[in-house]
Amino acid sequence: MTLIRHKEIVQDDWHYLQDGQSLKPSHNIVSLDYWLENKTRLINEKEPLGLTIPGHEEVDNFVDDLQYFSLIAIEFPTFTDGRGYSLAKTLREHYRYQKEIRASGDILPDQALYLTRVGFDALELANEELAPLVLNKLDEFSVFYQPHYTSK
Amino acid sequence: MYLYNEFDQTLVNERVEQFRDQTKRFLEGDLTEEQFRPLRLMNGLYIQTHAPMLRVNIPYGLLSSKQLRMLAHIAHTYDKDYGHFTTRQNMQFNWPKLEQVPDILADLASVQMHAIQSSGNCIRNTTSDPLAGVCADEIEDPRPYCEIIRQWSTLHPEFSYLPRKFKIAVSGSPKDRAATQVHDIGLHVKKDAHGKIGFEVLVGGGLGRTPVIGQTIHSFIAEEDMLSYLEAILRVYNRVGRRDNKYKARIKILVRETGLVTFKEQVEAEWALIRDSNLRLTNEEIQRVKSFFKPLAYETSTDDALKQNLANSGLFRQWFKQNTREHKQNGYRIVFISLKSPHRAPGDVTTEQMEHIANLADQYSFGQIRTTHDQNLVLSDVKANDVYALWQQLEKQQLATANIGTITDMICCPGLDFCSLANASSIDIAKGITDRFSEDTTDIGKVSLKMSGCMNGCGHHSIGEIGILGVDKKGEQWYQLTLGGSDSHQSKLGERLGKAIAKDAVVDAIDNIVQVYKTNRQDNEKFTSTLQRIGLQPFKDKVYDAH
Numbered sequence: 110m111t112l113i114r115h116k117e118i119v120q121d122d123w124h125y126l127q128d129g130q131s132l133k134p135s136h137n138i139v140s141l142d143y144w145l146e147n148k149t150r151l152i153n154e155k156e157p158l159g160l161t162i163p164g165h166e167e168v169d170n171f172v173d174d175l176q177y178f179s180l181i182a183i184e185f186p187t188f189t190d191g192r193g194y195s196l197a198k199t200l201r202e203h204y205r206y207q208k209e210i211r212a213s214g215d216i217l218p219d220q221a222l223y224l225t226r227v228g229f230d231a232l233e234l235a236n237e238e239l240a241p242l243v244l245n246k247l248d249e250f251s252v253f254y255q256p257h258y259t260s261k
Numbered sequence: 262m263y264l265y266n267e268f269d270q271t272l273v274n275e276r277v278e279q280f281r282d283q284t285k286r287f288l289e290g291d292l293t294e295e296q297f298r299p300l301r302l303m304n305g306l307y308i309q310t311h312a313p314m315l316r317v318n319i320p321y322g323l324l325s326s327k328q329l330r331m332l333a334h335i336a337h338t339y340d341k342d343y344g345h346f347t348t349r350q351n352m353q354f355n356w357p358k359l360e361q362v363p364d365i366l367a368d369l370a371s372v373q374m375h376a377i378q379s380s381g382n383c384i385r386n387t388t389s390d391p392l393a394g395v396c397a398d399e400i401e402d403p404r405p406y407c408e409i410i411r412q413w414s415t416l417h418p419e420f421s422y423l424p425r426k427f428k429i430a431v432s433g434s435p436k437d438r439a440a441t442q443v444h445d446i447g448l449h450v451k452k453d454a455h456g457k458i459g460f461e462v463l464v465g466g467g468l469g470r471t472p473v474i475g476q477t478i479h480s481f482i483a484e485e486d487m488l489s490y491l492e493a494i495l496r497v498y499n500r501v502g503r504r505d506n507k508y509k510a511r512i513k514i515l516v517r518e519t520g521l522v523t524f525k526e527q528v529e530a531e532w533a534l535i536r537d538s539n540l541r542l543t544n545e546e547i548q549r550v551k552s553f554f555k556p557l558a559y560e561t562s563t564d565d566a567l568k569q570n571l572a573n574s575g576l577f578r579q580w581f582k583q584n585t586r587e588h589k590q591n592g593y594r595i596v597f598i599s600l601k602s603p604h605r606a607p608g609d610v611t612t613e614q615m616e617h618i619a620n621l622a623d624q625y626s627f628g629q630i631r632t633t634h635d636q637n638l639v640l641s642d643v644k645a646n647d648v649y650a651l652w653q654q655l656e657k658q659q660l661a662t663a664n665i666g667t668i669t670d671m672i673c674c675p676g677l678d679f680c681s682l683a684n685a686s687s688i689d690i691a692k693g694i695t696d697r698f699s700e701d702t703t704d705i706g707k708v709s710l711k712m713s714g715c716m717n718g719c720g721h722h723s724i725g726e727i728g729i730l731g732v733d734k735k736g737e738q739w740y741q742l743t744l745g746g747s748d749s750h751q752s753k754l755g756e757r758l759g760k761a762i763a764k765d766a767v768v769d770a771i772d773n774i775v776q777v778y779k780t781n782r783q784d785n786e787k788f789t790s791t792l793q794r795i796g797l798q799p800f801k802d803k804v805y806d807a808h
Contacts, residue, residue: 165500188296188299188422189299189382189422190422190504191382191419191420191421191422191423191424191499192499192500192504194418194419194420194421194422194499195419195496195499195500196500198419198496199496202534202535202538203534217296217300219279219283219300222418223416223418223419223421224418226418226419227418227419249275249278249279250272250275250276250279250416251271251275252268252271252272252275253272253416253418254272254412254413254415254416254417255413255416255417255418255419256538256539256540
């Protein structure tokens with residue numbers, strides 16, 4: 110897995126908590142179910158913490174807890190499922206979420222720019238070979254009819 | 262008409278390069294067919310029965326003569342010397358080669374045209390009234406708003422992977438000539454008590470497998486709120502529209518399953534959050550776009566010569582009555598160019614014809630051409646005294662069939678001959694109908710006949726006064742007839758006549774329907790009125806007793 114954040118290939122300090130594994134000291138990305146079951150413990154012990162949700166997750170199911178997350182990973186089950194775009198935009202513009210939102214799952218290099226326009230600032234790539242193409246695609250357009258997202 | 266500035270041109274040029282790269286990566290095996298599919302569709306490229314099909318946008322149906330010449334050039338250089346106008350005011354080329362498509366797009370970009378989002382699960386070309394700006398009943402010219410919507414929807418990062426395609430139509434007149442009630446969103450220009458411009462917003466209309474008439478979600482959205490309201494509808498649809506079944510993914514199903522009241526609540530909750538955002542249109546921006554659609558430089562002119570010509574020629578008189586309409590400006594006429602001649606498939610036009618039409622537009626109509634959702638063309642601003650000379654020119658090019666609005670002016674999809682979705686052919690049925698009725702098409706009067714080769718309904722069969730739908734029965738082509746549909750201001754879905762009819766009996770069946778109408782009509786009664794008065798039964802009896 111390769112991570113691109115703000116147009117740069119970067120080292121990923123975060124780990125997804127897999128079923129049956131134990132938590133790392135920090136920088137864990139947990140599922141919504143896990144969060145709901147272990148909320149108190151996680152708040153007290155495991156900062157910074159990330160949450161992973163599928164693109165179709167209802168905002169109401171986690172929005173009250175946004176303050177506890179330093180990262181939200183939105184997973185695309187297939188690249189043609191556009192729900193995650195509206196979810197990211199909603200988190201940025203309605204809930205003023207200012208920390209990292211990353212795209213995970215099935216994303217195409219051709220979608221990188223659109224993702225960053227709606228609020229994603231980090232993209233998880235399936236492999237390192239895709240990185241140059243993705244960086245290239247991030248500069249594919251110099252003009253846009255739609256305003257850039259804003260979380261301010 | 263709207264002219265690109267440097268910003269608009271840059272975007273279209275960059276889009277051409279993006280697609281060139283995508284095509285290259287596909288051909289080199291770096292993109293799978295599954296990955297390339299939505300990317301090519303978002304540039305209007307289908308893989309059809311014989312070859313790729315490229316659909317080129319004609320925003321709200323407005324073309325310059327220069328643009329039409331470019332379409333002619335493309336038909337000649339990359340295709341088989343013809344193009345096809347669609348029911349959504351666009352043009353399709355049926356025979357381009359995949360590797361040449363980026364070059365075609367570059368040619369289009371050179372005349373401020375593109376194929377962006379002419380297909381795919383995204384916001385499609387915004388369509389409008391072909392008589393916008395020239396009809397007497399207009400509240401406000403809808404085209405500037407269409408252009409604003411075009412820009413907002415073009416390469417929209419959030420709405421490029423919707424559950425399904427999304428179509429918007431805008432009408433500026435009380436009489437709806439843009440079929441807005443059968444679009445995902447229909448906008449009707451209105452003025453409030455203070456003369457302020459806004460829109461009645463309809464949502465959830467559509468044809469296809471489950472034809473639905475759109476419902477009013479808001480009776481008046483002020484013009485400055487147009488984009489934020491559209492964005493609110495799209496965001497709700499993108500979030501909660503069904504993605505589990507492509508036949509239930511259109512917004513009409515969401516509206517039906519959610520209920521209009523609840524759906525409206527969801528939309529307006531979203532709207533409340535974004536209404537005051539940077540989507541609010543400024544008066545400067547509205548006026549900037551409107552400045553491209555100012556009334557043309559009309560001259561004062563009489564129609565003395567026209568009167569003389571009408572008195573002298575019966576053929577001209579017949580064509581004039583059928584194919585021209587009143588213009589809001591005295592001394593001018595609106596002229597329809599029929600693309601429904603016995604010589605070609607409905608909506609088809611040759612390279613040579615396109616070049617001639619472009620020249621005629623330059624000579625007689627301010628260099629502009631409009632496309633209609635009935636698959637015809639319009640020269641909208643012809644001096645009354647020039648109409649006779651124009652008619653003579655059109656005659657020479659087989660473009661003066663006097664049949665606008667009649668049974669031979671039918672809407673027809675490409676059908677099984679080209680389309681990989683179709684169950685049955687449309688073009689040969691259309692030919693049969695044209696051959697049968699050409700002689701007395703004006704005598705039969707105004708009858709809208711619409712035909713689709715499958716239930717996806719590209720030929721709008723469900724809103725034809727006579728609708729024909731091709732179906733597959735154990736590998737054979739059969740046709741389902743419906744009567745009484747309407748695409749006028751009160752859209753209505755046609756009612757099924759009875760069991761499907763074999764291909765070789767379809768033209769006779771239509772003939773029988775026409776005979777029942779002619780026998781029963783009173784005075785100048787329209788087809789639908791006769792049908793309403795006498796009911797479906799006499800038509801059923803005649804059609805099915807004959808078998």
